[in-house]
Amino acid sequence: MVLLGDTFPNFTAETSTGKIKFHDWLGNSWGILFSHPNDFTPVCTTELARVVQLLPEFQRLGVKVIGLSCNSVASHLSWIEDIKSYAGVSMEKFPYPIIEDESRVLATSLGMLDPSEADKDGIPLAARAVFIIDPNMKMRLSILYPATTGRNFDEIIRVIESLQLTDAHLVATPADWKKGDDVMVQPSVPMEEAKKKYGNKLRIIDLPSGNPYLRMVPQPIETSSE
Numbered sequence: 750m751v752l753l754g755d756t757f758p759n760f761t762a763e764t765s766t767g768k769i770k771f772h773d774w775l776g777n778s779w780g781i782l783f784s785h786p787n788d789f790t791p792v793c794t795t796e797l798a799r800v801v802q803l804l805p806e807f808q809r810l811g812v813k814v815i816g817l818s819c820n821s822v823a824s825h826l827s828w829i830e831d832i833k834s835y836a837g838v839s840m841e842k843f844p845y846p847i848i849e850d851e852s853r854v855l856a857t858s859l860g861m862l863d864p865s866e867a868d869k870d871g872i873p874l875a876a877r878a879v880f881i882i883d884p885n886m887k888m889r890l891s892i893l894y895p896a897t898t899g900r901n902f903d904e905i906i907r908v909i910e911s912l913q914l915t916d917a918h919l920v921a922t923p924a925d926w927k928k929g930d931d932v933m934v935q936p937s938v939p940m941e942e943a944k945k946k947y948g949n950k951l952r953i954i955d956l957p958s959g960n961p962y963l964r965m966v967p968q969p970i971e972t973s974s975e
């Protein structure tokens with residue numbers, strides 16, 4: 750089981766595009782690893798198709814994507830034709846790899862199994878896990894969805910945008926934040942420093958406690974670190 754902040758395991762796996770060693774495959778990019786219970790299932794097909802459609806967004810953010818499903822590479826290669834058809838694309842080469850994990854060795858070691866979803870032999874399948882891994886190979890987000898709920902990949906892009914912003918600046922993003930919305934000064938930043946840095950752009954929200962901890966500022970635009 751990998752926890753937030755842990756170095757993501759450097760596993761070796763067979764995929765629809767050949768054998769990979771995870772850290773070599775990721776290189777200096779951000780990464781999203783998302784798992785699926787089974788090939789040729791309806792919700793999974795919509796999810797993989799959505800990721801194909803969102804690839805330009807992932808590329809813009811410097812993110813590589815990789816799927817995992819508890820089936821063989823041969824099964825993945827055949828399923829890919831359905832995914833391309835559903836996504837409405839006709840590319841020769843499918844644009845991201847899908848890991849084979851018939852034995853569930855990887856799904857088990859990454860804590861992805863859903864005991865309420867099993868194959869015909871009663872062996873648990875992978876849940877819909879999403880892991881975001883940063884260029885330092887650290888796990889930055891982990892969400893497990895049940896098999897019956899398809900993921901919202903726009904939300905995953907939103908989290909990547911927040912992580913990249915808050916890695917570069919001492920800010921945090923509030924509930925339902927979207928790129929371009931105001932952000933908050935991190936609690937660790939002393940008030941004098943916040944006033945000096947943001948001047949009249951700093952907006953302190955009045956609260957019954959009288960405690961000035963809710964400090965809004967416009968989203969920093971430049972991407973360099975503070």
Ligand code: BEZ
Nearest residue numbers: 786790791792793896897
């Ligand atoms: C699906 O991908 O549609 C699915 C997979 C397992 C259980 C329920 C739905």
